[in-house]
Amino acid sequence: MDWMKIGSAILMIMFLVMIFPRVKHELKHGKKGTQQEWLGALALLGGVALFVWLLMKSV
Amino acid sequence: MQPNQPVIERTTGRTVEINKVLKNTYLLLSATFIFSAIMATISTLMYMPPMTYLICIGIAFLMIWFVLPKTANSSSGLITVFAITGLMGFAIGPLLNAYLALSNGSQIIGTALGGTGIIFFALSGYALMTKKDFSFMGGFLLVGLMIAIVASLANIFLQISGLSLAISAVIILIMSGFILYDTSQMIHRPESANYILMTVSLFLSMFNIFINLLHLLGFANDD
Numbered sequence: 001m002d003w004m005k006i007g008s009a010i011l012m013i014m015f016l017v018m019i020f021p022r023v024k025h026e027l028k029h030g031k032k033g034t035q036q037e038w039l040g041a042l043a044l045l046g047g048v049a050l051f052v053w054l055l056m057k058s059v
Numbered sequence: 060m061q062p063n064q065p066v067i068e069r070t071t072g073r074t075v076e077i078n079k080v081l082k083n084t085y086l087l088l089s090a091t092f093i094f095s096a097i098m099a100t101i102s103t104l105m106y107m108p109p110m111t112y113l114i115c116i117g118i119a120f121l122m123i124w125f126v127l128p129k130t131a132n133s134s135s136g137l138i139t140v141f142a143i144t145g146l147m148g149f150a151i152g153p154l155l156n157a158y159l160a161l162s163n164g165s166q167i168i169g170t171a172l173g174g175t176g177i178i179f180f181a182l183s184g185y186a187l188m189t190k191k192d193f194s195f196m197g198g199f200l201l202v203g204l205m206i207a208i209v210a211s212l213a214n215i216f217l218q219i220s221g222l223s224l225a226i227s228a229v230i231i232l233i234m235s236g237f238i239l240y241d242t243s244q245m246i247h248r249p250e251s252a253n254y255i256l257m258t259v260s261l262f263l264s265m266f267n268i269f270i271n272l273l274h275l276l277g278f279a280n281d282d
Contacts, residue, residue, distance in 0.1 A: 007117065011120065012208050012211060014124075016209070019201065019208075022201060023202060033195030038195075044235070048235045052228070052231055055272070055275075056279035057279070059167055
């Protein structure tokens with residue numbers, strides 16, 4: 001099973017390397033949201049969290 | 060009336076473009092899901108070994124990074140999308156077999172599948188109906204994803220079950236954010252939203268939600 005761990009680690013490191021330029025670009029040039037926009041988005045994600053919690057309770 | 064004419068034409072043209080991207084993306088997404096489900100069923104029936112997951116996901120990601128960007132603007136992009144989604148479907152066969160071995164394994168898989176569908180339709184439907192622009196979430200989601208991957212990387216060796224559950228919960232929220240982000244990209248920037256890339260992006264979000272929901276539900280089941 002050790003090579004499975006090593007393989008997963010290599011894949012994740014590759015993922016980080018591939019995603020890093022996009023993260024840098026998005027942080028530099030990405031659109032900044034207003035407080036109201038963030039509250040709306042966080043409320044939606046809060047709804048998802050609540051839904052997942054309910055699913056966990058149902059099984 | 061005369062000066063308004065080009066504006067109306069531009070608006071109509073843009074609406075047609077948005078509808079085209081949305082229609083193509085959702086049609087392709089449906090087709091890839093059916094194909095992926097068939098591949099997952101084949102993999103489950105063949106009782107593939109656990110290493111299948113890592114190998115198939117590895118090949119799928121290599122295709123996403125190196126093949127997809129070159130083929131996304133041509134008809135061969137469709138073959139690439141089906142290859143990627145088929146591989147990802149085939150990858151989860153061993154995982155599904157592990158859950159099916161539990162007393163209520165099929166219920167857990169069904170709940171995870173249904174839950175993923177509800178999350179996708181609710182969020183994508185919300186973004187489509189309200190037409191809100193969620194592009195401001197891009198940086199936050201990508202940084203969150205990077206942190207979650209670093210934490211997952213550490214947990215491969217630390218093996219802390221609490222951290223593993225927290226990572227799963229965070230990934231579900233990040234992928235939910237990506238569904239909002241991608242859907243709003245198709246509405247607000249249809250000219251730059253390639254339907255093949257959008258399909259893969261939405262597929263990855265749903266795939267990750269399903270896998271991590273399965274993990275959380277498996278834990279909640281105490282098995």
